[in-house]
Amino acid sequence: MSILEIRDLYVAVEDKTILKGVNLTVKGGETHAIMGPNGTGKSTLASVVMGHPKYTILSGSILLDGEDITTLAVDERSRKGIFLAMQAPIEVPGVTNFDFVKTAVQAHMPNDKKLRIGKFILDFESAAQDLQMGTGLAHRYLNEGFSGGEKKRNEILQMKLIKPAIAFLDEIDSGLDVDALRIVGENVTAMKSNDLGMILITHYQRLLDYIEPDFVHIMIKGEIVKTGGKELITKIDVEGYDWLKAELGVTELEEIRKPVSLGTCATKVPLK
Numbered sequence: 087m088s089i090l091e092i093r094d095l096y097v098a099v100e101d102k103t104i105l106k107g108v109n110l111t112v113k114g115g116e117t118h119a120i121m122g123p124n125g126t127g128k129s130t131l132a133s134v135v136m137g138h139p140k141y142t143i144l145s146g147s148i149l150l151d152g153e154d155i156t157t158l159a160v161d162e163r164s165r166k167g168i169f170l171a172m173q174a175p176i177e178v179p180g181v182t183n184f185d186f187v188k189t190a191v192q193a194h195m196p197n198d199k200k201l202r203i204g205k206f207i208l209d210f211e212s213a214a215q216d217l218q219m220g221t222g223l224a225h226r227y228l229n230e231g232f233s234g235g236e237k238k239r240n241e242i243l244q245m246k247l248i249k250p251a252i253a254f255l256d257e258i259d260s261g262l263d264v265d266a267l268r269i270v271g272e273n274v275t276a277m278k279s280n281d282l283g284m285i286l287i288t289h290y291q292r293l294l295d296y297i298e299p300d301f302v303h304i305m306i307k308g309e310i311v312k313t314g315g316k317e318l319i320t321k322i323d324v325e326g327y328d329w330l331k332a333e334l335g336v337t338e339l340e341e342i343r344k345p346v347s348l349g350t351c352a353t354k355v356p357l358k
């Protein structure tokens with residue numbers, strides 16, 4: 087069982103501070119939902135934990151099982167069990183879907199172990215079938231020409247085969263029709279176990295009807311401003327965020343804290 091601890095994280099991109107003191111702990115077996123208005127920093131949080139080099143960590147830390155991973159490269163974080171299903175998966179012409187996932191799964195195995203290709207083919211086909219994806223998918227280039235819904239299912243296909251310990255699913259519901267939403271929801275729920283901690287980023291209750299969260303966090307302007315249970319989802323679905331902004335006096339959250347230095351995600355600079 088893994089534990090991800092995000093401690094007082096301040097993050098900037100270009101000259102703008104996006105995350106302003108995020109604290110979040112996710113343990114294996116737990117499902118967390120992060121909701122919040124557009125542009126509030128939800129995807130930034132997921133990208134920073136995954137190690138996207140565009141973001142500068144100004145201060146704070148990200149610990150996985152007690153180890154500070156803020157200076158590790160993306161592939162090292164991935165090998166340690168972190169996974170990101172991207173809000174907008176990228177297309178990689180020239181690399182087939184099958185080769186991509188096969189290489190990723192092999193890269194997650196210990197150096198002295200080799201992937202058994204026959205078993206992997208069966209696992210791949212079975213996962214694709216669970217997600218009701220077309221049969222030609224394996225040999226198409228990664229995400230190239232995939233519909234929005236196919237790209238999202240493909241992220242879940244990768245997750246099923248890579249078997250991460252901590253997974254961020256960033257708007258995995260966007261672009262899915264109602265049947266696809268149910269299929270993705272059921273597949274993700276079937277993956278729930280003490281070996282998997284999940285963070286679902288979403289705008290809508292409908293995903294959380296299929297994947298039940300244990301905790302719901304609301305992020306506004308780069309801070310997690312409220313944490314609760316499922317009752318928060320219903321309230322947001324009905325009332326939006328205005329009540330919360332009013333309750334918190336959102337202008338206080340808008341205070342701009344200029345980043346003191348720029349660099350890569352691996353750079354940690356104390357915040358003045």
Ligand SMILES: Nc1ncnc2c1ncn2[C@@H]1O[C@H](COP(=O)(O)OP(=O)(O)OP(=O)(O)O)[C@@H](O)[C@H]1O
Pocket residue numbers: 099100104122123124125126127128129130131140173
């Ligand atoms: N690479 C980048 N370059 C410039 N600005 C960025 C970059 N990444 C994020 N931002 C800015 O940071 C802010 C937060 O963006 P982010 O994508 O994290 O929001 P979000 O909460 O995921 O929004 P949404 O619900 O619309 O997906 C936005 O104002 C965005 O324009």
Ligand SMILES: [Mg+2]
Pocket residue numbers: 128129130173256
């Ligand atoms: Mg986003």
